[in-house]
Amino acid sequence: MSAAEVLLSLRDVTRRFGGVAALDGVSFDVRTHEILGVIGPNGAGKTTLLNCISGVHRLDGGEITLDGRPLGGLPPHRVARLGVGRTFQIVKPFGSMTVRENAAVGALFGSSDARLPTRRAFAHADEVLALVGLAPKRQLPVASLTVPDRKRLEVARALCTMPRLLLLDEVMAGLNAVEVDEALDMVRAVHASGVTIVLIEHVMPVILGVCERVVVLHLGRHLAEGRPVDVLKDPRVVEAYLGEKYASRHRGD
Amino acid sequence: MTEPLLEVRGLTAGFDAGPVLFGVDLDVAAGELVALVGANGAGKSTLLGVLSGLVPSSGGSVRFDGRDITNAPPEAIVAAGLVHVPQGRRLFGGMTVEKNLLLGAHLRRDRDVRGDLQRVLSHFPALADKLGREARTLSGGEQQMVAIGRGLMGRPRLLMIDEPSLGLGPKVVERVIDVAAEISEDGIAVLLVEQDVAMALDAAARAYVLESGRIALSGPADEVERDPAVRRAYLGL
Amino acid sequence: MAAQPDPDLDTGQTAAFAVATPAAARRERILLAAAAIAVVLLVLVPLTSTDQAQSAGLPQLVDRYWFRVATTMAMFVVISAAWNLIGGLAGYPAFGNVVYFGIGAYAVAVLVTRYQWSFAAALGASVVVPAAFAGLIGVPLLRLRGHYFAVASLGVAVAVGEVINNLDYFGGASGIFMPIVRSDLLFYYLMLGAALLAVAITWVVLRTRFGYGLIAIREDEGAAAVIGVNTTLYKVAAYALSAALTGLAGGIYAQWNVFVNQDVAFNIDVSIDSILMALIGGIGTIWGPVIGAVVLEFLIQTFAGRGDLAVVTQIGLGLVLTVAVIFLPRGVVDFFGGRSSLTLAYVRRTLRASGV
Numbered sequence: 126m127s128a129a130e131v132l133l134s135l136r137d138v139t140r141r142f143g144g145v146a147a148l149d150g151v152s153f154d155v156r157t158h159e160i161l162g163v164i165g166p167n168g169a170g171k172t173t174l175l176n177c178i179s180g181v182h183r184l185d186g187g188e189i190t191l192d193g194r195p196l197g198g199l200p201p202h203r204v205a206r207l208g209v210g211r212t213f214q215i216v217k218p219f220g221s222m223t224v225r226e227n228a229a230v231g232a233l234f235g236s237s238d239a240r241l242p243t244r245r246a247f248a249h250a251d252e253v254l255a256l257v258g259l260a261p262k263r264q265l266p267v268a269s270l271t272v273p274d275r276k277r278l279e280v281a282r283a284l285c286t287m288p289r290l291l292l293l294d295e296v297m298a299g300l301n302a303v304e305v306d307e308a309l310d311m312v313r314a315v316h317a318s319g320v321t322i323v324l325i326e327h328v329m330p331v332i333l334g335v336c337e338r339v340v341v342l343h344l345g346r347h348l349a350e351g352r353p354v355d356v357l358k359d360p361r362v363v364e365a366y367l368g369e370k371y372a373s374r375h376r377g378d
Numbered sequence: 379m380t381e382p383l384l385e386v387r388g389l390t391a392g393f394d395a396g397p398v399l400f401g402v403d404l405d406v407a408a409g410e411l412v413a414l415v416g417a418n419g420a421g422k423s424t425l426l427g428v429l430s431g432l433v434p435s436s437g438g439s440v441r442f443d444g445r446d447i448t449n450a451p452p453e454a455i456v457a458a459g460l461v462h463v464p465q466g467r468r469l470f471g472g473m474t475v476e477k478n479l480l481l482g483a484h485l486r487r488d489r490d491v492r493g494d495l496q497r498v499l500s501h502f503p504a505l506a507d508k509l510g511r512e513a514r515t516l517s518g519g520e521q522q523m524v525a526i527g528r529g530l531m532g533r534p535r536l537l538m539i540d541e542p543s544l545g546l547g548p549k550v551v552e553r554v555i556d557v558a559a560e561i562s563e564d565g566i567a568v569l570l571v572e573q574d575v576a577m578a579l580d581a582a583a584r585a586y587v588l589e590s591g592r593i594a595l596s597g598p599a600d601e602v603e604r605d606p607a608v609r610r611a612y613l614g615l
Numbered sequence: 616m617a618a619q620p621d622p623d624l625d626t627g628q629t630a631a632f633a634v635a636t637p638a639a640a641r642r643e644r645i646l647l648a649a650a651a652i653a654v655v656l657l658v659l660v661p662l663t664s665t666d667q668a669q670s671a672g673l674p675q676l677v678d679r680y681w682f683r684v685a686t687t688m689a690m691f692v693v694i695s696a697a698w699n700l701i702g703g704l705a706g707y708p709a710f711g712n713v714v715y716f717g718i719g720a721y722a723v724a725v726l727v728t729r730y731q732w733s734f735a736a737a738l739g740a741s742v743v744v745p746a747a748f749a750g751l752i753g754v755p756l757l758r759l760r761g762h763y764f765a766v767a768s769l770g771v772a773v774a775v776g777e778v779i780n781n782l783d784y785f786g787g788a789s790g791i792f793m794p795i796v797r798s799d800l801l802f803y804y805l806m807l808g809a810a811l812l813a814v815a816i817t818w819v820v821l822r823t824r825f826g827y828g829l830i831a832i833r834e835d836e837g838a839a840a841v842i843g844v845n846t847t848l849y850k851v852a853a854y855a856l857s858a859a860l861t862g863l864a865g866g867i868y869a870q871w872n873v874f875v876n877q878d879v880a881f882n883i884d885v886s887i888d889s890i891l892m893a894l895i896g897g898i899g900t901i902w903g904p905v906i907g908a909v910v911l912e913f914l915i916q917t918f919a920g921r922g923d924l925a926v927v928t929q930i931g932l933g934l935v936l937t938v939a940v941i942f943l944p945r946g947v948v949d950f951f952g953g954r955s956s957l958t959l960a961y962v963r964r965t966l967r968a969s970g971v
Contacts, residue, residue, distance in 0.1 A: 166547045167518030179841050205843035214545070217838035219831055221899075230831050233824045234843035243824065271419045286842050298545050301417050301573055302612050327547050368549030374576075 132157040132192060132321050133178070133290055139186030140170075140177055147173040149345040150187065155290070160312070160322045162336035162353065166366050169342040171325045172214060175292045178323075179211045180204035191290065208236040210288030212279040214295045214325075218267040225263040228254055228281045235286025250285055256318070257281045257311050273304045277311065290321045297328040309334050329357070329371070341366065381444060383408045383567055384429075384460070384536055388438035391428045398424045400591040401438065406536060406569055411562035413578040413599060414571045415612060416588035422571045423465055425588065426538050430462035431455045443535060457485055459535035465544065465571075467525045471514030475505060478513050478524055482531030491531070498527040501557055519550035526557060536567040543574040555581050575612040579603040587612075646902070654811065661685075661803060682799035686871065688912045689806035690864050694885065695892040695904035696813035697860035702890065703899035704826065705853045706833025707757060710765045710886055711772030712861050715745035717880035719862025720869035721779060724791040727870070734796070734870055741866025742859045749858030753851040769883070776881030790876025793869060802871040809867060810905075813860050817901050820856075829853055830899075888915075895939050897946030907946065911936075 133155035140148040148170045155161050163171050176182040178189055180201040189196045196204055210231075219227050225247065232239050232246035232253075241249060254260050257277045262270065270278065276296050283291060293312070297305050305328060312335055316322055326332055332339055332353050339356050341349040343365045349356050356362055363372045382405040389402040398421045406412045416422050427433035429440060431452035440448045442460050450458075461482075469478050479498060483491045499506050502523040508516065513524060522542050529537050539558060543551040551574055559581045562568045572578035579585055585602040587595040595602060602608055662668055663676045677685075694716065702708045719741035726732040726740055752771060759767050779785045820826040828849045831839035840846050869875050888911065889904075896907025914935065918928035 164547070166550065167545070181837070181841070201837075201840035202843050202845045205841055211841055213838065217835040219834035219838070221834060222830065226827070230827050230839075231842050233827055236843065239843070243822070273418055282838075282842060295545060299418060299541070299573060301415075301575070304418060327545060329548060366547050366549055368552045370552045371548040 130156050133323075134190045135174075135178075135187070136189075137187035138174070138177060138184060138189060140173055140182055141185045146345050148177065151342065151345070151347050152187075153340050153347060153350060155321060155323055156338075158316075158319070158321050159337050160316055160324060160335055162332040162339035163323060163325045163342060164327070164332060164339060164366065165342035165348070168344070170345040171342055172294055173345075174342070175211055175294055175323075175325065178204075178292060179209055202234075205235060205286055205288075206237055208238070208287070208289035209292065210235070210283035210286045210290070211292035212276070212283050212294055212296060214298070216275045216279045218270075218275060218278055218282075220267060222267065223263070224259055224265055224267060224270065224278055225250055225254065227267060227278055228259075228263075228285050231282040231285030232287070236288055238287040239285065246285075250281075253281050253284045256284070256314055258307070273300055273308070276300075276308070280311065280315070284315060284320070288320060290323065291315065293322060293324045295325055295327065297326055297331050300328070302330075305330060329367075333357070381441070382406060383410075383443060384569070385441040386429070386438070387441075389425070389428060389435055389440065390437040391424060391433055391435045397436070398591050399428070399435075402588070402591070402593055404586055404593065404596075406567050408535065409562055409565045409567055410584065411559060411568045411570060411582045413575075413582035413585040414569060414588060415573075415575045415578060415585065416594075417611075420588045421591045422588055423540055426462055426464075426540050426569075426571060429455075429538060430460065432462075453485065456532055456534075459533070461529045461532045461534035461537050463525050463529040463537060463539045463542070465540040467518075467521045469513040469521055469524055469528075471512065473513060474510055475513055475516065475524055476509040479509075479527050479531055482528035483533075485532065494531055494533065498530050501530070501560060502527055518546050519553065522546065522550075522554055523557070526554070526561075530561070530566070534566060536569065537561060538569040538571070540571045541573055542570075543572060543577065551577060575608075576603075650902075657685075657807060658804075661800060665800065679799060682803050684912070684916055686799075686803045686806045688909050689803070689810040690868060691889060691892060691908035691912055692810040692905050693806070693813045693864040694861050694889040695896070695908045696810075696817055697857040697864075698886075698889050699817065699893045699898065699900075699904045700820065700829075700857040700860075701850075701853045703893055703903070704820070704829040704833065705850055707850060707854070708761070708765045708890070709768040709854070709857070710890070711768035711770070711883075712857060712889070713881055713883060713886040714768075714772035714775045715749060715858040715861040716865035716868070716885060717772075717776060717779070717875075717877075718745045718748060718858075719865030720875045720880040721785055721791070721865075722862070723866040723869040724793055724875045725785065727793060728791055738863065738866045741862045741869075745862030745865075746855045746859040749855040750851055753854040754847065757847070757850045757854060769886075772881060772883065772886065776877045779881070780877035786876065788876065790874055790879070793873045793875075795873055796870055802867060805867045806864070806871075809860070809863050812863075814901060814905060816856070816860070817904075821901060825849065825852070833899075891936060891940075893946075895936070895946055900946070903946050 131154045136152050138148050138151045139146060151174065163174065165171055173182065177184055178196065180196065180199050180203065184197055191207055191209065194207065219230065228250035229246045232241050232249045233243065234240060251260070251263065254263050257280055259274060259277050259281060262274065267275065267278065280293065280296060297308055300308060309331060312322065324336060336353050338351060339353045340347065341356060341362050348365060349359050349362050357367065363369065384406040386402055386404040389399055390397060391399045402425060414422055424433060428435045431450055435449055439446060442458055445458065447455055447458060470481065479495060480491065483494065504520060505523055505527065508520065513521065516524065526539060526542065542554045546554065555577045558568050558570055570578055570582060579599045579602060582599040584597065585599045586593050587602065587608060595605060595608065661677050661682070663673045669675060694712070698709065698712050722740045722744045723734070723737040726737040727734060756764065756767055756771070780788055785791065828839065828844045831844055832846050832849060836846055865880065872879065892907030892911045893904045894907065895911060896905065897903025914932055918932045919925065
């Protein structure tokens with residue numbers, strides 16, 4: 126794999142809270158324009174991983190580089206400027222703004238490709254909202270949105286920052302099968318627009334449906350990596366995360 | 379036929395922005411495990427909120443153990459034996475696991491509280507060595523166990539559990555649903571609201587499907603699971 | 616199907632960028648027209664008290680008392696609007712902004728009396744010096760949030776006041792006397808100008824990236840950071856801007872009052888009053904501080920009785936304020952912006968939202 130194909134690189138990434146290592150020497154690569162899944166039990170370090178990449182946490186060891194540029198020590202807004210966008214597991218909309226304004230703020234700031242003047246920021250927001258399926262609701266206050274729509278808005282706002290790399294943290298949590306399908310369509314559309322995606326999930330149909338590769342974290346360590354269909358059969362992954370019932374139910378597939 | 383433990387008839391409820399439930403009928407018999415499934419925004423959490431007294435109803439009736447508890451205050455509903463384990467765990471993060479569990483029994487004046495703590499721990503052996511830890515340091519699955527355990531400490535006749543699988547991996551979800559089944563085998567009825575429809579219908583005896591504030595389908599769990607509309611909408615098949 | 620509004624998410628802050636319905640736009644045009652007319656009147660009517668107007672036979676519509684009250688109102692518009700930038704827009708409730716009032720006042724007093732600067736030049740310093748001070752202490756201070764920030768900013772005000780009180784350079788406890796300038800009209804126009812400037816700055820800020828960034832910081836600082844807002848820079852800038860405007864009010868006040876000392880210039884009541892004004896009028900909005908300053912100052916002037924009556928009227932005023940803050944947490948502007956009307960349902964909703 127040539128260097129030009131790797132967008133984000135993690136080497137020996139370690140992050141501790143008190144004495145406990147939430148991440149312990151994690152290494153893997155994210156290839157340009159892929160959709161990479163990250164799975165693992167709660168407490169495995171998945172959200173901590175996203176927080177380290179986006180600059181919310183400092184690293185206690187190791188290195189993260191984006192397109193060769195080290196991200197260590199940069200504050201979150203600088204990481205955003207370099208083209209990393211992210212969503213939060215518990216969505217964080219700007220409560221007193223409308224849907225459109227929330228998205229537009231992403232375009233007003235964001236990566237160096239974004240930072241648009243006001244009028245163009247709102248125009249870009251309109252396009253992105255159409256992409257995620259929120260166009261008819263764009264003038265509504267966020268307080269009136271359903272949970273799935275708030276997750277879409279979270280994605281739209283991150284997309285408006287014009288990222289090269291988009292980190293999605295459990296965007297599918299709490300959605301039923303139909304809503305997951307709609308969200309998957311949205312993820313595919315986002316991917317088609319040229320963004321590399323890293324996706325934390327517990328909802329297995331998502332991993333199987335859209336990820337080209339998946340990384341498994343367990344207790345802060347890298348456990349397995351590969352194509353979803355292979356990883357989900359790995360006995361170590363079944364033992365640590367999936368459970369026998371799930372594995373046997375899907376063995377037929 | 380004896381009256382069911384929980385009998386809901388024609389329940390309507392809503393908020394300032396509009397009505398959410400439009401005449402819901404639902405029964406849970408003693409010791410039964412009943413599943414309630416439906417899309418986001420269908421009103422499942424609102425229904426549990428009305429049953430536990432957190433949300434006022436605008437019409438219909440709720441009878442529990444032969445008594446009318448429609449719009450009764452939440453403490454009275456818990457004292458009657460109807461306990462709600464809310465969505466998202468909602469533990470007291472800075473308190474220890476033990477305190478969280480004991481708080482579930484705070485309405486009780488009898489002396490069996492310690493005994494009950496042991497019984498709860500027998501359902502969740504993994505918590506036995508974590509009693510002194512702060513609740514927020516536990517993993518998501520362990521927190522869900524504490525939340526259910528806290529509910530059990532109230533000596534409920536019926537335990538309503540709201541989306542225990544949220545944010546948990548498949549293996550942990552399996553364990554949590556198994557616990558719900560164990561509880562109902564102990565004689566405590568369980569009303570299980572779930573997004574993981576497959577798991578919920580596997581464990582339940584009967585099921586209700588809530589759509590846009592109305593019961594769209596109800597019946598024995600395996601029949602509901604075989605229903606083609608359910609399979610399309612919720613089982614992704 | 617729309618879900619019910621989420622009380623956790625509805626922060627109760629009136630949106631700075633209200634939904635752009637045609638009705639709202641028309642209302643805004645009417646309000647702007649009314650405001651323009653009011654400003655014209657405010658500028659022209661006081662001219663009837665000049666000698667020229669008097670000798671031309673025009674009726675004197677305003678007297679010295681009117682000038683005093685109007686100038687005070689204008690001053691509080693400046694201080695309250697300035698507070699609104701850091702407290703209302705950015706969501707950092709500074710309780711010690713009066714420190715910048717004091718620094719601005721003393722800057723004018725010292726430069727004019729010791730260094731023979733002109734009043735005009737000294738006013739420039741009354742803007743720049745507080746802003747620089749705020750820029751410096753803002754960086755560590757704004758790392759604190761909520762109550763901690765409020766108390767720390769109050770501590771700064773008290774500390775600076777004490778330091779100045781104890782240094783002979785600043786006249787110590789006896790303060791500084793300025794050369795007397797008698798002109799109701801001059802100070803009225805200066806304060807009015809400062810008030811218009813403060814409102815105009817708020818209006819501009821709310822239309823630019825800066826304003827959106829501040830509101831994003833207020834609503835969710837973590838989310839603001841990851842979408843690329845340089846939160847430290849923006850917070851400190853808002854803080855420095857609010858300090859500059861507050862300093863200007865202090866500088867004008869120093870010459871108007873002719874006398875400055877710690878009690879006059881670093882009076883915590885000024886901070887409290889200005890916050891109440893912004894709250895009652897409508898926190899985070901353009902017109903909230905204006906309405907709040909005018910209404911509250913009017914109430915204070917009307918109800919500030921003498922002797923025994925003073926205590927009774929003070930209590931009455933306190934009760935009015937308590938009721939207003941509890942029942943109208945979004946301020947008066949919430950009604951006139953058309954988003955809500957004063958009905959029982961509204962009061963019930965806001966009571967529930969504020970946890971009463």
